[in-house]
Amino acid sequence: MGFKTLSLTAVGAAALVAPPSQTAAPLTVRHGIFDGVKEAFSQETTILDEDRVTPFDRWLGIDVRSDESQGQAEAFAVPDDFVDSMDESNYVFVDLPKPMGIVFEENDPGTGGVFVASLAEGGAAEADASLKAGDQLVAVAGTTVKGADFDACLGAIQASSGAATRLVFFRGPAPSLYGSLGASDEWMAEFMGKHASAPASAPAPAPEPAPAESA
Numbered sequence: 001m002g003f004k005t006l007s008l009t010a011v012g013a014a015a016l017v018a019p020p021s022q023t024a025a026p027l028t029v030r031h032g033i034f035d036g037v038k039e040a041f042s043q044e045t046t047i048l049d050e051d052r053v054t055p056f057d058r059w060l061g062i063d064v065r066s067d068e069s070q071g072q073a074e075a076f077a078v079p080d081d082f083v084d085s086m087d088e089s090n091y092v093f094v095d096l097p098k099p100m101g102i103v104f105e106e107n108d109p110g111t112g113g114v115f116v117a118s119l120a121e122g123g124a125a126e127a128d129a130s131l132k133a134g135d136q137l138v139a140v141a142g143t144t145v146k147g148a149d150f151d152a153c154l155g156a157i158q159a160s161s162g163a164a165t166r167l168v169f170f171r172g173p174a175p176s177l178y179g180s181l182g183a184s185d186e187w188m189a190e191f192m193g194k195h196a197s198a199p200a201s202a203p204a205p206a207p208e209p210a211p212a213e214s215a
Helices: 035-042 055-060 067-075 124-128 150-159 185-195
Strands: 091-096 102-106 114-119 136-140 165-170
Touching: 091 124, 091 185, 102 150, 114 136, 136 150
Parallel strands: none
Antiparallel strands: 091 165, 102 114, 136 165
């Protein structure tokens, strides 16, 4: 049995209004079988981005997330080569005499700072064997040079005095040291206060041999 439809253009207004009756039975409101479904779909609900992505979408590599959420994810994306610059274990301390035998190179001008490009063969840095290509220079003799240009870093090394100069390096890529992923100024100031100018621990002198006893 098909559903009956009612056209307002074919039926007069009088036909839509039943005359009042004193003996009429009380009006009973009956809900249709589709009323609950209609109410469920008419409610204002927020569809979360994770609900938009189905297993089939993931299998096909389709990303149906909103542009706003994708932009936020890209803004806070952490690169695969990220190294925590607020972890003291990712820093290297060396005390080198001059000439040190380090070839420095500037980072991108947007970040500043210099890094170790290579070590001169037979130089003090190569003999020390603590540094590697890519290490980011952070401090020279207690002076923070993080983000400084090439001339400022070289000038700090030249101005240092003493038989050896303490250098502090961050072992990680420049994006992990600078920008939103880098260490906070407060952390870096505290770290520099503890380590930047501290002398390297010198090896204990070898004990002198005891004099031979005469027979």
